[in-house]
Amino acid sequence: MADEEYLTYVRARVPALRRLAHQLSGDPHEADDLVQETVTKLYVRWSRIRSLESVDAYVNRMLVRTFLDSRRRGWWKVLLGTPPDRVAAPPPAVEERDYVRTALAQVPPRQRAVLVLRYLNDLPVAETAALLGCSEGTVKSQTAHGLTALRRILAGHDDNGSYPAGHELGRAR
């Protein structure tokens, strides 16, 4: 019976969890790995978690923690970006998304998590702080640092939508 309840909950939540994991990791396959680990942990703890007032928030926190933990333990894994193709005309929206996603993936993991939670998931500062287990002041400073980093990385993308030749992207995983 508990399994049925768990599966019903998880099936409904997987799309949102994949979206959040993809925003954090920038990689669809790694996003699935993060969600897989999160829902496995959730199964182990389901009997305690199911009665919580806000299961969604708890599971989101598990996912973000799993992401940050994977970064800490996986710094030796390196994802090098490749030079974006030079385009004469403004790129289609999908290319812009890819470019922004690649840029976001270069922002340090904790700053990236703050940007994703605040600007892509509309969480207020207080909830972001609770989810990350830090102070509101830390969230604010991480937001400022994260935006600065993102702006610097995006600076290679000029107003015409073309990418400078030889501009090489890389990111840490």
Add this chain to the structure above:
Amino acid sequence: MIDDKRAVQLLTTLTHEPGTPSGVDLDRAVREGRRRRGRRRVSAALGVVAVTAAVAVGTPVALSALRPPAPESVAPAASVKPSTGSAPAALARVRSCEQVDLATPGGARPATSGDDAAIEAMDPAGRWLAGTAGDDLTVWRDRTVQDRATFPNGKPIVAAVSPAGVIVGSHEPVEDTLQAWAWSEGKLTMLKAGAKSAQAFGVNDDGTIAGWQGDADHWRAVVWEDISAEPIVLPLPAGYTTSRSLGISSDGTVLGDVGRGGEHLLYRWNADHRGGKVIPSPVVDGTTVRNPANFVAGDGWLAAEGTLDGKQVGLRYEVAAGRWTAVPAGIDRPAAVNARGWIVGDDLRTETARLFDGTKILTLPSSAAGGRASVRAVSADGRLLGGQAGGATLWTCS
């Protein structure tokens, strides 16, 4: 230069789900979750883990070689030409492997994460094996338990073993702080660090240890010339601000990367550790590899994965030749690469362990349920592989 408002506006384009079909497997989550629950119950009831008997599993099992690269599953044939590089001419292909389950020590703390027991690293000859049993570091010599060591706050990361049996790795004594350690002759030593955190990832014949120190946002590649030495920060090329190492070769060459503003380039430091040069981004037969990732370093080699002409492929880079080559698909995450450029890693979909022996991808036998296994280490000659298949497992190949 864009402002914060424009940056946030661009960010909000990333609100959709991944375009790929979901790879989340709920049956597997329940199966693995039940296994973890069972482990918790056993640990709560007994407080210890029982000794596991050493069992040689069956007769040698023929490796199941994957079919020759099919057009729909690998990059174009022109790109899939595994280089023989500097591999010895007499190098024989692997024909079969035998699974040997290793004994684990009694009294180990139950595993709070990951596998119950696994081999994580081995020396080039495969005499010294290092891994975990429960949450404890476990050391085997000639397949017999030699020692175990307990760390505070969970399971250690076991990274590498030298020919002399020096084992290095890291652990997390308190949240958000990592500490590098080395085990030698039964003694565990915490390596000195000039920063909040440090990790060790490689150790070579001379006992030189490679790793990094710093924090999550600012890290620098370092070497320790021996277990008691102060870390030496490796030099950066002009304009770069961060660096980290993936491992160290037998000649002292350190492989890693350098970064600035979030941009990272692969880098090799010379054996004297006074300089180095950038390793080119992966290009195979003139085609740029997209999204190269999951790099691991071996003695004179790097292995990774990436996308070539829209298809997922394995990659390897021979430092001496300065050349990238593609290997057939079949290993989702390379775990180790040896001095011959042979790669071990897992196929995540089937949860099986695999070996690339320079010519083909092979699936390793496993007596575990569903044939599930994971391989983490490979000897210099490729005849001994380590990982887990229901317990700490060694594969002997011929």
